[in-house]
Amino acid sequence: MxxxxxxxxxxxxxxxxxxxxxxxxxxxxxxxxxxxxxxxxxxxxxxxxxxxxxxxxxxxxxxxxxxxxxxxxxxxxxxxxxxxxxxxxxxxxxxxxxxxxxxxxxxxxxxxxxxxxxxxxxxxxxxxxxxxxxxxxxxxxxxxxxxxxxxxxxxxxxxxxxxxxxxRDSLTGLLNRKTFDEKFARMINSKTHEPSDCNDRRHHSDVKSQWLAVVDIDHFKRVNDKFGHLYGDEVLILVANVLRSSFRSQDRVFRFGGEEFVILLRSTTLADARMIFDRFRSNIEQHPFPQVGQITVSVGFAAITQETPVVILGHADQALYHAKESGRNRVCYYEELINDGLIDNGKKNDSFEFFFDEPSAN
CATH class of the missing domain: 3.30.450.40 (GAF domain)
Known part of the structure; x- marks a missing residue:
């Protein structure tokens, strides 16, 4: 040999x-x-x-x-x-x-x-x-x-x-809340992240940035109350399927519990981010939900900066809350709301835990 x-x-x-x-x-x-x-x-x-x-x-x-x-x-x-x-x-x-x-x-x-x-x-x-x-x-x-x-x-x-x-979340198969910090840190440290653009909050339409969105199913409590939790679970599974098909492989989608989801959208412009989030909103609105009928979602999103995850989640949550308060089934951008004077700067929401530990407005 x-x-x-x-x-x-x-x-x-x-x-x-x-x-x-x-x-x-x-x-x-x-x-x-x-x-x-x-x-x-x-x-x-x-x-x-x-x-x-x-x-x-x-x-x-x-x-x-x-x-x-x-x-x-x-x-x-x-x-x-x-x-x-x-x-x-x-x-x-x-x-x-x-x-x-x-x-x-x-x-x-x-x-x-x-x-x-x-x-x-x-x-x-x-x-x-x-x-x-x-x-x-x-x-x-x-x-x-x-x-x-x-x-x-x-x-x-x-x-x-x-x-x-x-x-992963056992019901939807999406990433769960406890994996969020690691994925978020990786996005923050990614080579295409540009802190200079994020820190001065000037997100021009041709500048690529990273984005975080918080999604909440509108009137989800009514679904559980009227049809029962089995149909509520089916709605969550179908929403998760639409989330998967609406975003790219390099993006990350999490279920944070209940009817709340978080999306990390990788390098794209503000104009494209807005279009992508609104396309997802429209996909949900047009998706058939057996027995339940039409379901809609509200979305709030914010730029990922060098702030902590708690602060950025708080910004997106403020935008989500405004979307809920102004009619639901819409997408709101945090910095646009700040510039228009429609919400405060969010500093009082730095302790973001309340968003997940208490039921959100439906």
């Missing part, structure tokens, strides 16, 4: 262990996705791969990439690449994936017309699939490749389940 082959085995094992340590060392879904892509690139040498998110929107199951491998590099959405051409697609565009899920298989290989071979690997969690891997190679996958991938993916699957349990 060639001594080079013998000597390479410890190196492969060391590399594999290193990737497994990296995968299990994260407490964040984004970093976990990047780690699994890095392991597939370095250990298996695949040509292309994607981590795909599956979610419902208007009764359709859609697919959207979160992380991918192209040109021998692991890539993800970031502020500089926020307009990348990776739109949502109906899952019916991927018949092999549909068949794999329908047959409840752990993987299914597809031979494509261009000669490539694709491996679809749904990540099953409690009989459901919200994440899937698409791995593409220019030749059939060898038994050795499949064995290595299966070992890596087993660790990924188990660890993702642990993260889902700790990071």
């Amino acid at each position: 060639d001594r080079r082959v013998i000597d390479s085995e410890p190196l492969k094992m060391e590399s594999l262990l290193g990737h497994l340590v990296e995968i299990t060392g994260h407490r964040d879904h984004d970093l976990l996705d990047i780690s699994i892509m890095s392991a597939l690139l370095n250990m298996v040498g695949v040509a292309q791969a994607r981590v795909l998110e599956l979610f419902q929107s208007h009764g359709d199951l859609l697919v959207r990439p979160r992380v991918w491998i192209t040109d021998n590099k692991v890539q993800t959405f970031d502020e500089e690449n926020s307009s990348a051409d990776h739109p949502c697609e109906p899952i019916v565009n991927f018949p092999c994936l549909v068949n794999c899920i329908a047959q409840h298989k752990n993987r299914m290989e597809e031979a494509r017309l261009d000669g490539d071979h694709a491996l679809w690997i749904p990540i099953w969690q409690n009989e459901k699939v919200s994440t899937c891997l698409e791995i593409v190679n220019d030749k059939p996958f060898s038994p050795q490749m499949l064995q290595v991938m299966e070992g890596i993916l087993s660790v990924y699957r188990n660890y993702q389940s642990l993260l889902d349990y700790s990071e």
Whole structure:
């Protein structure tokens, strides 16, 4: 046997262990996705791969990439690449994936017309699939490749389940309140954040900034009182689905409890932020809610500055309160309300905890 082959085995094992340590060392879904892509690139040498998110929107199951491998590099959405051409697609565009899920298989290989071979690997969690891997190679996958991938993916699957349990709201599947601080801090420290524009509060229409919005379902108490909590829970799930489909992969959506949600909108202009939030409001207004009928939401948003999360949440909450008081089913921008003299500067609301600990106006 060639001594080079013998000597390479410890190196492969060391590399594999290193990737497994990296995968299990994260407490964040984004970093976990990047780690699994890095392991597939370095250990298996695949040509292309994607981590795909599956979610419902208007009764359709859609697919959207979160992380991918192209040109021998692991890539993800970031502020500089926020307009990348990776739109949502109906899952019916991927018949092999549909068949794999329908047959409840752990993987299914597809031979494509261009000669490539694709491996679809749904990540099953409690009989459901919200994440899937698409791995593409220019030749059939060898038994050795499949064995290595299966070992890596087993660790990924188990660890993702642990993260889902700790990071996500059990009813809606959105990120929960306790993960907010970490995600917020990462956004504050992002390389495209420009404190000079934020601190002097001049958000021109062509300047990209970060934004925080607070969303509240209008008259939600009436839904629970009239139809019961089961229908109230269904409304929350459907609103969460619309939230997923209304925002980009690089944005973050949280359920803070009850009928209240928080959105972190990454690098975009004020004009676009306003348009995006109002489009979401309109999507909710036009969405059918079985039995309940029409549902609307009110939205208050503010620029993310170097202030603390409590202060910025307080600003967005003031804008939300104004939206509620002025008719509901509308989007209000904090700094515009300040400039127009419609609300105070918000300093008295620095102790923001009341917003979440007491019921909001419905």
